[in-house]
Amino acid sequence: MNYPAIDPVAIALGPFQVHWYGLMYVVGFVGAWWLGRQRAERFGLTHDDVGDLLFYAAIGVVAGGRLGYALFYGLGQWLADPLWIFRVWDGGMSFHGGLIGVLLAALWFARKKRMAFFTLTDFIAPLVPIGLGAGRIGNFINRELPGRVTELPWGMPFPGMGPAPRHPTALYEAFLEGLVLFAVLWWVSARPQARGLVSGLFLLLYGIFRFGVEFVRLPDPHIGFIAFGWVTMGMLLTLPMIAFGSALIVWSRRQPVDVRVG
Template identity: 50%
Template sequence: MPLFAIAFPMIDPVALQIGPLVIRWYALAYIAGLLIGWWLAKRIAGRDAYWGATAHPKPLDVDDLIVWVAFGVILGGRLGYVLFYDFALYVEEPLEALKLWRGGMSFHGGLLGAALALALFARSRKLPVLPTFDLAAAVTPIGLFFGRIANFINGELYGRATDVSWGMVFPGGGPEPRHPSQLYQAALEGVCLFLLVQILARSGALKRPGLVTGAFAAGYAVARIIGEEFRQPDAQIGFLAGGLTMGMLLSIPMLLAGLALVVYAARRPAAA
């Protein structure tokens, strides 16, 4: 073990409290991700040159789409956490599932919830589904970045014990220095994935419906699997067979589906 370790910066999870009203950094992270994603999605939707002849949501559609996605992410993320990560607890105490302020959100569940919301929205507006998915995929890494930063502020989802010089002692993580895996994941799932989908969106990929969505899905799966190599598994689950974690297991089908969608979209002619 190293002689020195970085002390965790004790940031209050509560950003602002006014009487009984409590605003947490975790909630602000979701709000920031949605608002910045909404702003960028409107800009991308308004750039017809990015899309060519592909029918796609317009900037005014994005104003309503963000509401659908917000509900899909919150409901799907919470339900996914209940089913995948701590089902036994919520069977015994089902009302705990309603206490969102205590944390516990699953990205994969939120992704499925958002996908369902996007599909229903596209159907209600008579929009093609894949371009609607592509628009959302182009901005989703923004929310992932803020979400991981909020995980770090909360001192949750910390990494495995390590002897690297930047190891950090987390409250609740014992005396051993640990990887600040939340920051690794913010860089991989947030920054790197954002650059990937933005480069694709601006270089003609939106003219091939499904290409940006597939690249996002496959890219996220790879980033998550790498991040899981440093992240401490959830205590109630631990390691699965073969040293896999639940995050890895849920990312494998996402990787395969993303690659399949990339191949499908790349084989179709671009909409000039």
């Protein structure tokens, strides 16, 4: 298969450019806003609350995602070019950094609304895969996240990396972390669940999906493998998510089902 020839710039008006990568974030936030409004009342939230929450979460995603990438994957590049961190449209966002940013925003919002923290994260968790899936499509258009060489029929030569077909790992992640994760979490959360269960499922399933894809995704060339000739930075950062997600699911078995704060 041939790698699609898609211009990373969606709209260009003179010096003003709108990149597909940035538009994918808009898709994620608008989708989360619309779906969040469908279930807001069940969690004791108003439509205005959903808008406020998404605003703070957006700040957390962008700031946390960019800082996380700079610290985990691009510290040398940041030190060499301090302004690089502001060029978000060039790609380079860390999910784990974005997750920390969203959690900090959720903690602040939960205290403001006097909600249990994990009640709020249970509300947020099914909305996140929309942005994850869209973001991975943005990675694919940006020609990021190259996979390892494969003989599978859907392998495709990666731009700038020779004629050998490679795993389209960005599309794998869009399918698993976006479509599959959304379907599971939306279905489970269709009925009130014990507090923390949906949040735990999100962490566990994302961790498993990401860990698995890392086996066919090339590690960042300036980092390489962390240990044993196969452990990547993505795997390392994902292990705490799997552990904490599993613990949260066990903990949720002793928590109330009522989604409203007492």
